[in-house]
Amino acid sequence: MIEIKNIQKTFQGKTVLSDISATFEPGRTNMIIGASGTGKSVLLKTIVGLFEPDAGAVLYDGRNFHTSNRREQKIIRSEIGMLFQGSALFDSLTVADNVRFPLNVHSDMSESEKDDRVNFCLKRVGLEQAAHKMPSEISGGMQKRVGIARAIVMNSQYLFCDEPNSGLDPQTAWMIDQLIHEITQEYNLTTVIVSHDMNSVMEIGEYIMFMYKGLKIWEGNKDTILDAEPKELRDFLFSNKLVRTFKGMQ
Template sequence: MIEIKNLHKGFNGEAVLKGIDARFEQGKTNMIIGASGSGKSVFLKNMLGLFEPDEGEIIYSGESLLDMDIDRKSDLRKEMGMLFQHSALFDSMTVEENIMFPLRMFSRMKLAERRERANEILERVNLVNLNKKMPSEISGGQQKRVALGRAIANNPQYLFCDEPNSGLDPKTATVIDQLIQEITHERNITTVIISHDMNSVMEIGETIVFLKDGLIAWEGSNKEIFKTDNEAVTDFVYSSDLFKKVRIAQNEGF
C-alpha cells in the first residue's frame, strides 16, 4: 500500500500539487486520471522519488520515503516496476535481453537462471518463442507486453504504469488492461496507473483518483464514476460522444 499525505509540489513559485491525500491499495489497480496539466505526471514522479515534495509524506507500507536513507531508497527502487508510456525498450537488445535487463542489474541470478525467468515471464505475457526477436520486429502491442514483462521481472511490490495504452488500438489496449489487472491480482502488487483513457477506467479502475488543478476533485471506483454528480468529473468523463451516450442509456434505464 502507498499512502500520500498533504503532498505539495511547485516549480518557480507556481504550485502544481496543492495538498493531496490519497491511498493506493495493495492487490488493486489504482488509477490516477485527469486532464492535461492537472498534475498527474508530477504526482507520479514524486511517488517514484524523482521529485522531492515541498511538503507532505509518501509512505510505502508504513515507511516514509522522505525518511529513508540512500541505501533504503535504493532497496525500495528494486521493489518497483515501471511500465513507460512508449514502452522504452532497448532497441539494441532482443526481447529476452530486455526482460533480463533488470535481473542483470538488480539480482544475483546466473545467466541460466535469468533466461529461465525470462521464459516464465514471456509465457505469462503470451509472447512465447519471441525471445530472439528485436523490438523493431514485433508489433506495438507486443512491445508493450515485453515492457510489462520487464517491469515485473524482479517480482516488484509496486508497479507504476504511465499511460500504458498510449498509441494502441482499442482491442490491444483492452488486452494490456486485462493483463495488468490479472498480474496485479495474481502477485498482490500495489499498481498505480496514470491514464486519460476512459475505456481503461471502465475496464480496470478498481480505485480512481481524479485530479483537477493539483487537487483531488473526486475518488471512487469504476462502478461509481458514472453515477457521480461531481461536475468536474462529469465534464471530464463525458467529453466524448461515446460516454455521453453511456450516460443517457444509464439514465433511461438500459
C-alpha cells in the same frame, strides 16, 4: 500498499500539487485520471522518487521513501516496476535481453536463474516465442507486453503504468488493460495507473482519483464515477464519447 499524505509540489512559484492524499491498496487497479496539465505525471514522478515533494510523505508499506537513507531507497526502488508510455525498450537488445536488463543491474542471480525468470515472465505475457526478436520486429501491443514482463521480472511489489494504452488500437488496449488487471490480482501488486483513457477507467478502475489543477477533486471507482457530483469531473467525463454512450445505455 502505498500511502501519499498531504503532498505539495511547487515549480518556480507555481503550485502543481496541493495537499494530495490517497491510499493505493494492493491487489486492485488504482487509477489517477484527469485532463492534460492537471499534475498527474508530476504526482507519479513524486511517488516513485524522481521529484522531491515540498511537503508531505510517500509511504511504501509504512516506509517513508523521501526520508529514508540511500540504502533504504535503493531497496524500495528494487521493488518497483515501471511500464512507460512509449514502452522504452532498448532498440539494440532482443526482447529477452530487454526483460533481462533489470536482473543484470539489480540482482545476484546466476545466469541460468536469470534465464528461467525471463522465460517465465515472457510466457506470462504470451511472448515466449518472440524472445529472440528485436523490438522493431514486433507490434506496439507486443512491445507493451514486453514492458510489462520487464516491469515484473524483479518480483516487483509495486507496478506503475504511465498511459499504458497510448498509441494502441481499442482491441489491443483492452488486452493490455486485462493483462495489467490479471497480473495485479495474481501477484497482489500495488498497481498505480496514470491515464486519460476512459475505456480503461470503465473496464478496470477499482480505485480512481480525479485530479483538477493540482487538486484531488474526487475519488471512487468505476461503479460510482458516472454519478459523481463535482462539475469538473462531470465535464471531463461527458466530453468523452464513450462515457456519453455508456450513460445513455443505462
